[in-house]
Amino acid sequence: MKMNSDSGLIQALKRYDFTFFGICFAIFLVGVVNLYSATHASQSAHMANLYKTQIGWYAMSLIVGLIVSFIQPKTYFRYSWLIYGLNVFLLVLVLFLGHKGMGARRWILLGPIRLQPSELMKLSVILLLGRWFTKYHPEKESGIKELIPPFILAFVPALLIILEPDLGTGLLVILIFFSIAFFRKLKWKSILIIGLIGILSGGVMYKFGLKEYQRKRILTFINPGADAKGSGYNAIQSKIAIGSGKFLGKGFRKSSQASLNYLPENHTDFVFSIFNEEHGFFGSLFLISLYLILFYRFIWLATSVTKVYDAIVVVGIMSIFFWHTFINMGMVTGLMPIVGLPLPLMSYGGSSLMTFGVCCGVATSISNSRNLF
Structure with a gap:
């Protein structure tokens, strides 16, 4: 009996896909060393110990x-409405x-x-959109009419997040929806209409929906020097930090922007x-190569699974990582x-680490289930 259980454990470990957690651990290792370097010179004990936290x-x-x-993907499908509603x-x-x-x-x-529901909402939307696109029109191209119901499912939480206000995460939820929609095949007419609606x-939104500081961010992006000591300060200091690194960098713990505190939020938004x-x-x-390896692994998994739902969820999870990386670096x-x-x-x-950890778990679950049949 014991031999059978040991054999079953060995077989389970052989089927287990460690790659997602492995790549993410490599990125985290780089990140925590960078976090220590960015905060080690802080006079605040709290900031200096952030890397431990x-x-x-x-x-x-x-x-x-x-x-x-270790949760089967069919469980996510079954309880996707409940998870979405709770979030x-x-x-x-x-x-x-x-x-x-x-x-x-x-x-x-x-x-x-401190729980941040907007972080968990990203994955909740993906699980429900996966269910929707699997049950309705899974094989044919989608038109505008077919996109309205799933768009509403994404827009409602996005709007609630924007009202917090958290414009970045709210827009990210919408980007996740469009990433999944494009993956599920869109008619060219639909793409053109979506592009036109997006521009309008x-x-x-710029005129009536954004707050004054949010409009300033856009104007600062166009011309950071217009308010170099105010809204354009972070953008200018960030580019100074990147430019001063040149090809090989200044070296570990030698960032003047961090040690002299010229660049605020250097442990969150501006770690790059x-x-x-x-x-x-x-x-x-x-x-960037580590991130590209992770994206490639997601693409490989999305094209390897046999179930539509699994492929949609994998693409959705990849879009979380991709858009976060693309927008932050941009x-x-x-x-x-x-x-x-x-x-x-x-x-x-x-909260963000927990979200990425759960995303890795879901992707690994889908990859493991692929090996069961």
Whole structure:
């Protein structure tokens, strides 16, 4: 009996796909070393010990991710509506009872833990969109009419997140929807209409939907020097940090932007700037290569599974990692407006680490189930 159980465990370990957790661990390792370098010179004991807190959060996210990886994908399909509904309820709760910090209500306090429902909402939307596109029109190209119901499912939580306000995460939920919609085949006419609607709605949102500081971010992106000591300060200092790194960088713990505190939020939104300053162009190529390997692994899995639902969920999870990486690197290099999205597994933050850990767990679960048949 014992031999059979041992044999079953060995077979399960042989089937287990360690690659997602392995690649993510490599990126996290680079990130926590960079976080230590960015905060070690801080006079605040709290800031100087952030890397220790980050390690603790990662350990928790890894445990949760490993647990999730043993849940069968059909379970996500079955309970996707329940997971989605619970997260929407939490988002509504945040608007009325959420903890306020830095001018926004984004967290629910659970004792010493701060839960950020908007982070969990990203995956919740993916699980439900996967179910929707699997049950309705799974094989034929989608037109505008077919996209309206799933768009509403994504737009409702996105709107609640934007009201917190958290424009970056809200727009990210919409980008996740479009990533999945394009993967599920769109008619060219639909693509053109979506592009036109996007341009028009962008203009309307800029005029009537954005707050003054959000409009300033866009104007700062166009001309950072117009308010160099105000709204354009972060963007200018970020580009100074990246440029001063040149090809090989200044070296570990030698970032002047971090040690002299010229660049605010260097442990969250602007970690890539500090990494560039210390490790230069070649160091950045190494980090970007790790992300590209992760993206390639997601693409490989999405094309290897036989179930439509599994493929959609994998593409959705990849879009979370991709858009976070693309937008964060774009904004710190001055190619995009600053919207406050963390760099996956590099930026400090417990809620984001937990989200990425759960995403790895779900992707691993789908990969493991692929090997069962």
